[in-house]
Amino acid sequence: MSVITTERRGDILVIISNSPPVNALGADVRIGLKAGIEEAIADETVKAVVIRCEGRTFFAGADITEFGKPPVEPLLPELVDMIEDCPKPVVAAIHGTALGGGLETALACHYRIAVPSAQLGTPEVKLGLLPGAGGTQRLPRVAGIEAAVELCATGNPIGAAKAESLGLIDRLAGETSLVEDAIAFAQEMIAQGRRKSRELPVKGDPAAIEAFAKANARKFRGLDAPAANIACVEAATRLPFAEGMAFERAQFMKLIFGTQSAAMRHIFFAERKASKIDGIADDIALRPIRKVGVIGAGTMGGGISMNFLSAGIPVVIVEQEQAALDRGTGVVRKNYEASAAKGRIKPDQVTQAMDLLTATLSLEELADCDLIIEAIFENMEVKKEVFAKLDTIAKPGAILASNTSYLDINEIASATSRPQDVLGLHFFSPANVMKLLEVVRGAKTADDVLATAMSIAKKIRKVAVVAGVCDGFIGNRMLMPRQVEAMKLLMEGATPEQVDRVHVEFGMPMGPFQMADLAGVDIGWHRDPNRIENVRDALAAIGRWGQKTGKGFYDYDEKRNPSPSAEVQAIIDDFSAKAGVVKHEISDEEIVERTLYPMVNEGALILAEGMAQRASDIDVVWIYGYGWPVYRGGPMFWADLEGADKIVKGLEKHGFAVAPLLKEKAEAKGRFT
Numbered sequence: 246m247s248v249i250t251t252e253r254r255g256d257i258l259v260i261i262s263n264s265p266p267v268n269a270l271g272a273d274v275r276i277g278l279k280a281g282i283e284e285a286i287a288d289e290t291v292k293a294v295v296i297r298c299e300g301r302t303f304f305a306g307a308d309i310t311e312f313g314k315p316p317v318e319p320l321l322p323e324l325v326d327m328i329e330d331c332p333k334p335v336v337a338a339i340h341g342t343a344l345g346g347g348l349e350t351a352l353a354c355h356y357r358i359a360v361p362s363a364q365l366g367t368p369e370v371k372l373g374l375l376p377g378a379g380g381t382q383r384l385p386r387v388a389g390i391e392a393a394v395e396l397c398a399t400g401n402p403i404g405a406a407k408a409e410s411l412g413l414i415d416r417l418a419g420e421t422s423l424v425e426d427a428i429a430f431a432q433e434m435i436a437q438g439r440r441k442s443r444e445l446p447v448k449g450d451p452a453a454i455e456a457f458a459k460a461n462a463r464k465f466r467g468l469d470a471p472a473a474n475i476a477c478v479e480a481a482t483r484l485p486f487a488e489g490m491a492f493e494r495a496q497f498m499k500l501i502f503g504t505q506s507a508a509m510r511h512i513f514f515a516e517r518k519a520s521k522i523d524g525i526a527d528d529i530a531l532r533p534i535r536k537v538g539v540i541g542a543g544t545m546g547g548g549i550s551m552n553f554l555s556a557g558i559p560v561v562i563v564e565q566e567q568a569a570l571d572r573g574t575g576v577v578r579k580n581y582e583a584s585a586a587k588g589r590i591k592p593d594q595v596t597q598a599m600d601l602l603t604a605t606l607s608l609e610e611l612a613d614c615d616l617i618i619e620a621i622f623e624n625m626e627v628k629k630e631v632f633a634k635l636d637t638i639a640k641p642g643a644i645l646a647s648n649t650s651y652l653d654i655n656e657i658a659s660a661t662s663r664p665q666d667v668l669g670l671h672f673f674s675p676a677n678v679m680k681l682l683e684v685v686r687g688a689k690t691a692d693d694v695l696a697t698a699m700s701i702a703k704k705i706r707k708v709a710v711v712a713g714v715c716d717g718f719i720g721n722r723m724l725m726p727r728q729v730e731a732m733k734l735l736m737e738g739a740t741p742e743q744v745d746r747v748h749v750e751f752g753m754p755m756g757p758f759q760m761a762d763l764a765g766v767d768i769g770w771h772r773d774p775n776r777i778e779n780v781r782d783a784l785a786a787i788g789r790w791g792q793k794t795g796k797g798f799y800d801y802d803e804k805r806n807p808s809p810s811a812e813v814q815a816i817i818d819d820f821s822a823k824a825g826v827v828k829h830e831i832s833d834e835e836i837v838e839r840t841l842y843p844m845v846n847e848g849a850l851i852l853a854e855g856m857a858q859r860a861s862d863i864d865v866v867w868i869y870g871y872g873w874p875v876y877r878g879g880p881m882f883w884a885d886l887e888g889a890d891k892i893v894k895g896l897e898k899h900g901f902a903v904a905p906l907l908k909e910k911a912e913a914k915g916r917f918t
């Protein structure tokens with residue numbers, strides 16, 4: 246059956262798209278829509294048209310899988326013009342999400358009606374693109390300059406009520422009566438006649454564009470697409486429509502053939518692929534998760550709990566002492582209240598979330614939990630004790646998880662009589678904010694346990710990646726060689742400022758030493774001030790623990806602004822001299838080769854060992870767990886851009902042992918992604 250069908254309702258021709266999962270505007274949809282409009286034009290008895298979609302959503306955009314392939318006519322911009330030029334009024338009936346090319350199609354319709362739950366937006370910028378079918382030119386005419394620039398440059402959607410207030414939709418339909426309401430609306434519009442978006446004057450004050458660009462400059466650092474989106478909206482304010490369209494086209498073509506968009510499209514699909522587990526059927530029966538237990542009310546335990554509370558899932562949180570329990574639940578409440586104060590959640594959501602939280606000192610209260618997550622400090626013996634106890638308390642079939650960031654899940658599982666129910670759920674700090682969840686599959690973890698973990702991750706809005714059991718799993722394992730090499734670079738003559746600057750210029754949110762100062766220089770420290778074996782020990786011994794003590798690798802003022810520290814430099818120089826290291830001029834290029842190339846190398850080892858299912862999973866870990874710049878697509882995609890042979894040469898130049906898989910890629914001129 247064709248993905249596009251038509252149906253007559255009196256004078257109205259209803260064009261219906263049914264192209265699961267999201268009615269993307271692929272070639273067959275475009276061809277069908279064109280035929281539908283031609284049918285409406287040819288049939289004199291048709292007086293108006295409704296375009297609507299079956300399934301979960303209105304058109305969610307152009308079909309991203311088509312980008313980079315030979316174009317198939319009609320192209321979306323042509324189709325959109327054809328809809329606008331239809332001599333009979335056309336009404337878009339919107340439910341779900343009208344996104345990107347989907348919203349552009351709706352903008353070309355003469356009128357728009359939407360259900361109250363609909364979302365409208367132009368998320369192209371998140372794919373390193375801009376709305377390339379007239380969105381940047383029609384939006385300022387329909388919704389106004391200010392809304393247009395915000396929609397296009399941030400990519401964030403708006404709800405139907407807001408869209409109505411902007412004039413982006415003309416009418417709200419009943420939540421369950423869209424089809425009938427749209428037909429009635431089209432009937433009404435027959436007398437009114439058409440209203441072409443492109444013929445409307447641009448609304449609003451062009452000064453809003455510069456103000457927006459200024460206010461968001463930091464957020465858009467390193468990204469090409471936001472500026473291109475802003476430029477296109479600006480062009481709409483001064484150019485006639487046709488010229489504005491030509492400008493938009495040129496900008497779109499520049500972006501689509503650039504590496505940033507390729508990287509961001511890679512991540513779009515990588516993120517979705519990451520949730521699929523090789524060898525496990527999509528329809529495997531999942532274990533119901535109705536109640537969650539969290540052991541430990543520290544920063545991690547509290548953050549982890551918030552994810553479930555926010556998703557409406559009751560949580561029992563356990564601590565050993567009342568004071569720690571009160572402190573932990575107090576922080577959770579404070580975090581919610583802060584979100585409410587910032588307007589991110591409604592005040593009654595604070596109460597709703599807190600009402601779902603039970604705090605207790607007794608592990609026995611976890612007996613009816615479906616999922617129990619241990620989030621205590623990193624000590625194997627203590628963890629094994631906790632799991633052995635859980636084994637006697639948890640109900641049969643409960644999933645037992647550890648939030649360890651590097652310990653052996655198999656050993657933890659061995660403390661129970663049910664290793665099939667045990668796995669790792671490695672949240673990243675702050676756990677209520679960071680999107681990444683490493684789901685660590687133990688040797689005996691049952692398939693349905695793993696699949697349930699992936700599914701619950703989606704429910705709590707995390708991006709989950711499956712990792713095997715190895716030291717540091719995927720993310721922290723790759724971080725280690727970077728940190729080790731960064732320290733060596735200091736000994737050989739680089740400064741913390743230089744190493745950090747190179748990483749920030751690369752697009753990371755911060756460099757290795759800024760990160761150490763933020764996380765705490767004392768993390769993992771043996772706590773013996775007389776045992777000084779390296780620079781880090783020396784800094785920890787004199788209280789240079791990072792931002793929390795006002796000094797670490799950097800000195801900090803009251804506002805936490807960093808400045809280079811002479812004391813730190815002296816310590817580095819001292820170690821360097823004692824070790825007989827000959828200092829040399831270190832270029833920025835050397836820093837990249839010695840800190841980022843080893844990460845790729847480690848990634849290749851992880852892949853070869855089967856610790857990650859696919860190279861794109863590694864990219865997802867680094868984008869969502871560590872702030873790797875999305876426009877560089879993650880370390881493995883970036884490696885493909887650099888070229889495996891260049892990376893191998895760089896690693897060999899600095900004496901690293903090159904991973905066999907990386908060597909293979911270099912020899913075969915192959916790619917990881």
Ligand code: 3H9
Nearest residue numbers: 269305306307308309310321344345346368376377378517
């Ligand atoms: C554009 O429009 C350019 C134009 O301006 C200019 C042209 C000239 N294409 O996310 P989900 C797949 S650019 C192809 O899990 P949800 C997705 O890969 C586009 N495939 O569902 C997944 O496949 P699988 C602008 C797409 O309910 C499946 O659909 N639009 C597309 O959580 C389900 O997706 C966007 O950027 C697509 N456009 O969320 C919107 N979209 O099952 C992108 C999805 O094999 N889409 N798929 O893994 C989204 O934001 C979400 O998918 C949506 C649904 C919110 C719609």
